[in-house]
Amino acid sequence: MGKGQPSYTDEEFVAAIRHGDDRALAQLYRLHFPMISHYVLQNSGTDDEAKDVYQEGVMVFYEKVRDGSLELSCQIKTYLYAVCRRLWLKRLTEKTRFGGRLDDHEPFLETGAEADLELAEERDRRFATMAEALDRIGEPCRSLLEGFYLLDKSMQQLTAEFGYTNADNAKNQKYKCLVRLKKLFFNHYQEEEHY
């Protein structure tokens, strides 16, 4: 690390990431990766699993920061540790080969990470439903919506790409697709909520 990059304090990290500074994100990522990697490897995980868990953990942190809803009562390091620990615990339970306690090497604090994680899980479920709805909606709606909402393309770009005569046609098509997506999404989502 180091190599001429600015080093941040925790507050500076949060501020920079909130303003969309990708360099700060990358540095934060590098800073705490060894800790989580070590933790997962110590607890019968592999290198790839460590990366997965860590990316999910950072994602939770990142989304909270971007929302502006993060209330950090401890160090970022501790927060990440708590989140990743929780995530790894869940994974181990899913793998059903976990029958004991986790080998902690950092004191595990009440960080509020647990609650954040539940929110994140809720959001994960919603995203999963969305992904499924997008899968089922069929072409060209899928490409159109993905282009507009996921890949941030402008209407003009999409008009040219899909061969519509003008932007209004494309827009109309988009609205129709949204209606279809809405049906798929809400039906499925609410169905799931009922159970």
Add this chain to the structure above:
Amino acid sequence: MKTESDYYALFDAYRSGELAAPQRADLEHRLATDPGFARRLQDYEELTGTLSAYGRRLATRRKLHAIQAEMDAEAAVRITPEVAQESFATSTAPRPLLRISRTEEKLRTFWHGHRATMMVAASVAVLAVFATLLGLEMYRAAQNSSGSLYGYTVLRREVERIKRNQRAMNRTLSQVDGNAKPEIINPGKFSGTGFALTADGYLVTSYHVIQGADSLLIESRDRQRYRAEPVFTDVAHDLAILHIKDKDFKGFGRLPYSFKRGQSDLGEKVYTLGYPREDLVFNDGSLSARSGFEGDTGFYQISIPVNPGNSGGPLLDDRGNLIGIISGRQMDVQSAAFATKSSYLMKLVDSLSAAGAGQAYNLPRANQLAGTSRPQQIRKLRDYVFVVKVYE
């Protein structure tokens, strides 16, 4: 009647602020009054919001993946910098991410998990090896230097140490007496005492005197020298039987003493002759115990002050019976010396005769010393006590 997609167009325009003021007022009014319509807007916003959030999530994931990939690439380059340099040197395309094989990966995980344990084990192993080597070395050193173990000291004399003094003395002598040439002799490395067993050239001494010897030299009181070789040794009782092999050896003549087959009693007056120095030395005392060091029944304890060089000397009682062979002394006890019992020597000789190896042992039967005074005994005896010189 508007379709749902028309409404969506309307909402989109409303949210992006493209709507003209009157239409906008109209829409807001309708939202306030019609709950179904308001719900429709809410759904719309949830849908587009989720879609955008989903998009952002995917973007973030890509970003994190990119960071991780960059880190992996850096790590790979750091692990195998020479490989990377090589590939640059051969002007092939540099590989951004070096794959490591499955086995290596497993080994690495194993190493990560058990590194600490293995290091501890290795240090313990190294320590154990060195402790063992050091301990053995010290043990051997202790064995060699003084021959002492638990306070027991064998009494063979290290000539080398004395030789130095002697040389200094010789120098002084030759300065005093200008034309006298110092006799050049090799005094050997160790020396002890031995005595005749039979008239035809068998001698007895202690095993530890001749231990590790390359050659042995027997020297009598009148400086007559014979070459000898060990015939039999008994480590347990510290006994050695030597035989003189010089051709011009005529025999000792009749031995004045006889060997006692039984055990002697406590309090018996005993004495010994030996060569702790270059001259014959007499010492006497009593038999103080019928067992030796740490209760060894093969030995007597005697209260004779003995010195290095006395080893292998004869131990005789008042009547001129040979009752033992001087072996060693205990360092931490006042004048406690030990001598092998003659009964063991007799058993050894008997068993050798019975085995029929070599010549028969013609042991002296008559005792010419009984009833004579001690100086007379010693005058008869001294020709049968020898210096045993050991060369390694």
